[in-house]
Each structure stands twice: as structure tokens, then as C-alpha cells.
Amino acid sequence: MATGFYTHPDCVLHEMGEWHPECPARLQAIEDQLIAGRIDGLLERREAPLVAEADILRAHTAAHWDFLSANAPKSGYFAIDGDTVLNSHSLTAARRAAGAAVAATDAVLAGELENAFCSIRPPGHHATPGTAMGFCLLNNIAVAVRHALDVHGLQRVAIVDFDVHHGNGTEAAFAGESRVLMCSIFQHPFYPYSGTENPAPNMVNVPVPARTGGLEVREMIDLTWLPRLEEFKPQMIFISAGFDAHRDDDLGGLALTEADFSWITAQVKAVAQRHAHGRIVSCLEGGYNLSALGRSVVAHLRVLADL
Structure with missing residues (x-):
């Protein structure tokens, strides 16, 4: 089976100002x-x-959702906070991003695709159930996971988040949910200054502290994530595939x-x-050095697609 690649031109129309790294x-x-x-040409x-x-x-x-809908501007910008902004295309882009995650979930569970990557924006993992923040409007992963649980009836769904920032919105959505296991690694102390308190x-x-490199991260994943996932x-x-932990990305401090x-x-x-018939849906989160982002996504996709 193939690896799916979901995207849409509407995701390019969302922009938050020429200064904005996202x-x-x-x-x-x-x-x-x-x-x-x-x-x-090797992806579907x-x-x-x-x-x-x-x-x-x-x-x-x-x-x-009512707040986002009510404040989406017909032109210009509406600032939700200092770094999360709506333009006239933002809600459509957000609906495409979350829609990609849901469609990929359906296709993978139907056996049409082995796995899928969603090349989408805006990203999602900082959006809590009730708040847009950190460049994120809708939590694409949370929307897709809820779809897998409540529409498809899955009983054990794992989330892996390797963005340089803690996925506080995803944690807020699923903390204490017995059907979900979330494994994340993130720079700390760092925005959004969460993920360490109980x-x-x-x-x-x-x-992990700033300047942590790949060997240390691999060891920690071996010791923490993998036993719990097994x-x-x-x-x-x-x-939640965030590539801003790359050593060339100035928005983070990992290596x-x-x-x-x-x-x-x-x-x-x-x-x-071993456990899920190979079923994976990956969604783009961070990654702001353009060259490093593109190279890292290709590396990620080569593994997903056995290329």
C-alpha cells in the first residue's frame, strides 16, 4: 500500500504578515x-x-469555533494574540488542515493507504479545546484522534509529538483519556512553558534542555516512549511532526x-x-528554517514510504 500525501492550495493562502515565521x-x-x-511521484x-x-x-x-468564525476578517487581519493571527483565508485553511487529518485517518483505517503525511498549515498542537494560540487555530491531531475514537471506535490510539515545543493543546484534549497514550519530547524551559507539572x-x-542533540534524544526515546508504546x-x-527541533532552526534550541x-x-x-497494522497519520506542526524543514520532511517520508 502507498503512503498518502495530503495538502491543499488553501493552506498557502493563510498568512499572518510578512514578518511571521509560520x-x-x-x-x-x-x-x-x-x-x-x-x-x-512516489507518494499518493x-x-x-x-x-x-x-x-x-x-x-x-x-x-x-464561534469565536474564530465571528472574528475571521473579510480583509486585513485579526490578532488573537501576539503571534496568532487570522486573515480572510485562515478559517478555510484551518478547515482544510483538520480535514486532511480526518480524511487521512479514514483512508488509512479503510486500508486504502498504509500511512499518510499531511502537509498542512496552520499547525495545530498548541490549540486547546477552547483557545487558539501559538500559531494554531484548530488542533488537527486532536480532531483526527477524536474521529478515530468516536467515529471508528478505536480503543487504543497513540500520539507521538517531536516538535521542539510542548503540544500543550493536545495534552489538554486528552489528559486522563484512557484510550489515548501521548508521548512527547520538547525543549524546556521554552514556550509554552508546560508539560512538566504533574x-x-x-x-x-x-x-530536555536547550542544545540537546540527537544521541541524547534517541536514548531518552528508547528509555521512555518505546516501553510505554509497547x-x-x-x-x-x-x-505531530514538528521539525523545529532541527539544529538549523532558529526558533528552537535543540540540535x-x-x-x-x-x-x-x-x-x-x-x-x-507490530501492533497497528502499520497505521500512521502524521501531520506537519513546526519547522521554520525552510531548507531544514523540506529536507527533514523528505527524511520522514522516506521512512514512512519505505523509499
Whole structure:
């Protein structure tokens, strides 16, 4: 079976100002590296649909969706906070991003695809059930996981998050949810300054200091994530794939390389093959050095697609 690649031109139309690092060029950088890496034609491309409101409301409060809808500008910008901004295309882009995650979930569970990567923006893992923050409007992973649990009836779903920032929104959505195991590694202390205070038993949080490199990260994953994932035996794995932990990314302070992202992906894929029929849906989160982002996504996809 193939690896799916979900994206949509609407995701490029969302922009938060020329100064903003979470920019439309991120998706073009990925496309450029797919071509340079000669894997563009080896993935099954699919267009991201608009997510249904019912799927949004499984992961977010109605008040949150109403707030976004009421404040989406017809032109110009609406600032939710200092670094999270709406333009006239933002809600459509957010619905495409979450829709990609849900469609990929459906396709993988139907056996149409072995796994899938969603090249989408805005990212999602900082969006809590009731708040947009940290560049994120809807929590794409949370929406997809709720869909897998509540629509498809899965009983054991794992989330892996290797973004340089803690996925506080995803943790808020699933802390204490016995059907979900979340494993994350993130720089600390660092935005959003969370993930270290009494995490719920289903949260495997691994905070690491700035300048931590790949060898240390691999050892920590070996010691913390992998035993818990083996014990949990997930029926499906979702990845919050943030590549801002790359050593070339100035928005973070970790020192990972493409080889480290390949290794992490391989470990997660091996767990999925043992317990989940290989079922993985990965969604783009951070990654702001354009060259490093594109190269890292290609490394991630080469492992997912056995290329």
C-alpha cells in the first residue's frame, strides 16, 4: 500500500504578515524538496477536504469555533494574540488542515493507504479545546484522534509529538483519556512553558534542555516512549511532526538532524507494524528554517514510504 500525501492550495493562502515565521513558503519548501529528493511521484497525492463542523466540535468547544468564525476578517487581519493571527483565508485553511487529518485517518483505517503525511498549515498542537494560540487555530491531531475514537471506535490510539515545543493543546484534549497514550519530547524551559507539572498518567512527557542533540534524544526515546508504546499496543499512531527541533532552526534550541527524524520515524513505524497494522497519520506542526524543514520532511517520508 502507498503512503498518502495530503495538502491543499488553501493552506498557502493563510498568512499572518510578512514578518511571521509560520509562512506560506513552508509548504512550497516541502514541495521543492520532494522534487529535489525525487520522491514526489512516489507518494499518493490527495486533496484535503474541508473538515465537518461535527468533527471540529468533538475536539473543540462550540464557543471556540464561534469565536474564530465571528472574528475571521473579510480583509486585513485579526490578532488573537501576539503571534496568532487570522486573515480572510485562515478559517478555510484551518478547515482544510483538520480535514486532511480526518480524511487521512479514514483512508488509512479503510486500508486504502498504509500511512499518510499531511502537509498542512496552520499547525495545530498548541490549540486547546477552547483557545487558539501559538500559531494554531484548530488542533488537527486532536480532531483526527477524536474521529478515530468516536467515529471508528478505536480503543487504543497513540500520539507521538517531536516538535521542539510542548503540544500543550493536545495534552489538554486528552489528559486522563484512557484510550489515548501521548508521548512527547520538547525543549524546556521554552514556550509554552508546560508539560512538566504533574502530567496525567497517559502522558509520557520528556522535557530536555536547550542544545540537546540527537544521541541524547534517541536514548531518552528508547528509555521512555518505546516501553510505554509497547505496553499500550496502539491500534493506530498519530504523529505531530514538528521539525523545529532541527539544529538549523532558529526558533528552537535543540540540535536534531534529518538522520534523527528518520530514526524517530523508524521507531514509531516499527511499533505501528507490530501492533497497528502499520497505521500512521502524521501531520506537519513546526519547522521554520525552510531548507531544514523540506529536507527533514523528505527524511520522514522516506521512512514512512519505505523509499
